[in-house]
Amino acid sequence: MxxxxxxxxxxxxxxxxxxxxxxxxxxxxxxxxxxxxxxxxxxxxxxxxxxxxxxxxxxxxxxxxxxxxxxxxxxxxxxxxxxxxxxxxxxxxxxxxxxxxxxxxxxxxxxxxxxxxxxDISGGTLEALLATDPARAAGALGDLARMLEVMHRHRARHYGTGTTAGWTCWTGAVPRPGSRASDGSSTAPCGTSMRRRGARTGSRERAPRSATVCENWPIA
Known part of the structure; x- marks a missing residue:
């Protein structure tokens, strides 16, 4: 129990x-x-x-x-x-x-x-505020929008949870021993599908270029 x-x-x-x-x-x-x-x-x-x-x-x-x-x-x-x-x-x-x-x-x-x-930031829910006081709810939504914009503009130094320094999209495309990707599973990470797309187009450089694009994604 x-x-x-x-x-x-x-x-x-x-x-x-x-x-x-x-x-x-x-x-x-x-x-x-x-x-x-x-x-x-x-x-x-x-x-x-x-x-x-x-x-x-x-x-x-x-x-x-x-x-x-x-x-x-x-x-x-x-x-x-x-x-x-x-x-x-x-x-x-x-x-x-x-x-x-x-x-x-x-x-x-x-x-x-x-x-x-x-x-503890206590209080009612935004849903309840929208029903009882739409003007105050609009102000709260405006504050939330500004905060999300600040987060969107931020670019982290690396990917993941904040404790995974050194990882890149291309690193993740390489199957690790013991992972499902290493045995050719259909649930392999995105890197495997990138290589397959590259094979269909006849370009071996397709996957690295795709990974480079991944590395420029903003992380909030």
Whole structure:
């Protein structure tokens, strides 16, 4: 049976993030966490009324892989504290509004899994705001559009999750030992289909040129 976090489990962690004066009064496990647990922790004794705690405990992962993913593979699941922090730093660095990280810990001393305590940006949904106050919703959509434009203009130094430096599209086209591409499977990555297109056109240079185009794609 899966065991999820409760007040006792998270109290020490949250006090370390916000100070000894805060007291955890309620913990709600939120839906939609995917491969991690997401908890809204309600507080007393501090100006912050609530925070969000992310937990990457094995029991929280409802989508486990068949085998351990290669962290150097840009198509591997981007779940975990390290890729989370990399994404948060990247978005914050380009000016996108993201929740502040109040504490991140992979020591397993405070909690028996990698965890992060982050700012809770609470409020209603955009869907509800569109129904009740279209003018305010239009402002929120305008802010979102400007943020997406900032992200669209950003070009990362490499591809993948932010932890896969050195990878290129052409690298990914070369089958790795043990991958489905290496045995000629029809589900091989895009590089195999590029080579096949090159064979049909009679041009051996087709695949490298296609890969060069891939390398110029903007990564948000």
């Amino acid at each position: 899966r065991q999820f976090a409760d007040i006792q489990d998270l109290s020490g962690l949250v006090r370390d993030a916000l100070g000894a004066g805060c007291r955890v009064v309620a913990v709600d496990r939120l839906r939609g966490g995917g491969k991690k647990g997401v908890y809204r922790v309600r507080l007393e004794g501090t100006r912050t009324s609530s925070v969000i705690v992310y937990s990457w405990a094995a029991a929280e992962n409802f989508w486990p892989g068949a085998r351990e993913a290669d962290p150097a593979d840009p198509f591997a699941p981007a779940s975990g504290l390290v890729p989370f922090l990399a994404a948060q730093r990247c978005l914050d660095g380009v000016g996108a509004r993201v929740p502040r990280v109040l504490l991140a810990d992979d020591s397993r001393r405070r909690y028996p899994a990698d965890v992060a305590v982050v700012e």
